[in-house]
Amino acid sequence: MTEHMEIQKIYNPKTIESKWYKFWEEKGFFHAKVTRNKKPYTIVIPPPNITGILTLGHVLNNTIQDIFIRWKRMAGYEACWIPGTDHAGIATQNVVEKSLAEKGLTKEKLGREEFIKKMWEWKEQYGGTIIKQLKYLGTSCDWTRERFTMDEGLSFAVRRVFVELYNKGLIYKGKYIVNWCPRCRTALSDDEVEYRDHDGNLWYVKYPIADSSDSVTVATTRPETMLGDTAVAVNPSDERYKDLINKEVVLPLTDRKIRVIADNFVDPQFGTGIVKVTPAHDPNDFQIGLRHNLRQITVMDETGKMNENAPEQYRGLDRYECRKKILDDLESQGLLLKTEKHTNAVGHCYRCNTVIEPYLSDQWFVKMKPLAQKALEVVLDKKIKFYPERWVKVYQHWMENIRDWCISRQLWWGHRIPVYYCVASNAKSSKEGENTKCPPIVSMEHPDRCPNCSGTDIVQDSDVLDTWFSSWLWPFSTLGWPKENEDLKYFYPTNTLVTGPDIIFFWVARMIMSGLEFMDDVPFRDVYFTSIVRDIKGRKMSKSLGNSPDPLDIIDEYGADALRFTIVYLAPTGQDVLFSKEKCEIGRNLCNKIWNATRYILMNLEGFSYSPVENSKLANMDKWILNEYNLLAKNVHSSLERFNINETVRLIYDFFWSKFCDWYIELTKPKLSTDSPEKVVCQTVLVEVLVGTLKLLHPIMPFITEEIYQLLKSQPGDKNLLSAESIMVSPFPEFDEKKIFPEDIKEVELIIAVIQNIRTLRTELNVPPKKLFEIIVRTNEENKISILEKYLPNLRLMAKVDKISRYSQKPLHSAVIVLSGMEIYVILEGIIDIEKETARLKKTEEELNARLRSLNSKLENEKFITNAPKDQVEKIKLYSKETQENITRIRNRLASLQ
């Protein structure tokens, strides 16, 4: 090894990362194919929106997926990570409409076909941004399998599913109250509505009773909807209003009279106990309306403006202008009795934040109950496992209270609903009645002619499907379904789904339903719910707060490995993670530590050529680190199996930094400066453990581990250890029972304790850092002295001990350490002060006494002796004895100082 001087002291990720990503891609390491003698391990990416840019949420999510994929790939699985993007109906259409607006254009001016063309152009230009950004993170996706939810294949799957569900009677069309966004001018599913508390008012409005001077008072938060009232309701058991039932009241501001009805829905305690009923503008009123066969009067249009059904003076007004005018009018007519502050939850469009209007319209729905039942069972039966498990309850609650899914959207960007109407017959039908109307044609392809009347004038339903109607098929549509093929058979069901808990209903639940329905099998075995990334103050990351650092900036400043490491190091399992970019110093510093440990090892490999060493040739310090390393390999495996990545990361960090660097490397320094056969053993173990740890770390920090792997490969010598072309395709370390040495490592643990104690003493006594000193050891165990003597070179380097002597007479100018059946006198002539030493020892004695009391109180407790497990009692006895001995030694010393 000659070129070590060229290796920089500071690890610089910049040039390295792009180099290795390119290398991996060119070698085809990311590509997975059907391989009969290997087990598959599959992950489908939660497809990011094409409008998206990389956020820290994506970083966390995709780092975790990459960890699983890289781990399984190294562990011998055919690891397949399928990437792709989602067309994100509303979000994308909004973006493009906005850019059109800047040019003074609207989608209506362009027309549907031209607009869709523009959408695709936009998608080609910007839709791949997030995919490019993911590559900087090091994600090992199989890019040859990249899919888009509006690809031909996936669109085919969507149509197939629609037709199949329709034929099974699980899709229906109907006129219902839906959540309507007046800005996007589309229906939304229940899940796409976000509720937030609004400080609003509750207005009390007087409705005069017809043919009477009396009146009733109703309370409302949305007075503008009163124009669509078709009844007033009271609770049938409400004694106050018994006489009112079936009477008529005059709807103010209109010339209509409406009936008073009785319905159990009405809560007598709330407001006045009298409710206005607006079947066309409120979901509850809609239900009441059905029960009482009420008229549904829609008084708004799809933009939220009052329509022709409203009295003339309100027509064309926006719903909020109308509200104001109505309140003014009521006021001037003396019908507004009072205004009360009232906070209630108001629904907002999850895409544009506009207040949702419940709106009566024709929409397509999926019947969910039949699908939900099986999907709930597989989770309760643990055929699919959730991590953390508590999400099962949330899932269960939703599944048991599921409502039908509104899947039609009044948008242009998306999968157009595969339903066709015969225009001729419909035109006729309006004139000649229902009988001649042809039924809608539900078909995967555009029909040539109407099967009913052979008419050729056929139009497709103008609506598109909810975006989630394509993504719920993702685990099998990406594998080519509905076409039978080998990939689908081999890679489905997928193994692990990694996603945020915020889309458990949108996506996870629906994928489980569709998997069971169309593949007759679960879509995945395990669902790992990630943390939600928040800023350092616990706020959600958002553009408007400006608290969302750009991951690419972080990668630029700290490196992708540092970012990956830090975010999984910080992310607790299933809790929120509070993140700021400065925290990436943890990861950056670890990179630097790894880098410099490697640099040091390389400097000491001159003339070295690797070949395995037999156990019999290993020194105990070698056995100690191999033992620790083996336990690490075991624990890493088990923590990954349990989906506890946080634990995995901490295990490796602690091992590398606190065991390998702080102790093993330091302990081997004396030997490395000699020219003995022992040196070769040390070099071997250093390289073995370094390479092994790099492999364990590779799924988390792919770039630096590859860089070092290749650096080591470029050294002359035997390549047994580094036979793989790349660390990412090298075998993952496994636990090796033959490298566990419970007895031999004890002396190393003793030496570590001695060094730590001497260091503490030095600091306590302010011993000058360079001062060497002698120690005198008093013990009944001769072998302990031999051990100390054997490690004198280490003690010299790490504790500045230059001589070890046996106890013959009371050492005067010294401080004593009592440890493990030994008294170690540190000879400090001119430094030690008898009074101070006495005080120090007394303090130690007190601490030991306290511990002894606590131990003995257990031993004196009969119940403890009888009830506690035997080994536990023995342990406590042993500790008690040791503590007692240490106290005795300290007391003796104190006596001799007098």
Place this chain on the structure above:
RNA sequence: GGGCGAUUAGCUCAGUUGGUUCAGAGUACUACGUUGACAUCGUAGGGGUCACAGGUUCAAGUCCUGUAUCGCCCACCA
């Protein structure tokens, strides 16, 4: 109104099956140290009644019950 989660060092969090080893890590702080891997470093140190109150147990951050505070989700109260 229901449900879930959190509460451990100044801050961010670990703490499996209860058992001197558990009261810990990182960071911040203090002192000392540039010794040829690393100052993006090393050594040592201070700092916590494990939210509170009960209970179970020989033994409780750890299990149970209740309370408080914070956060999230769900819910048709006009």
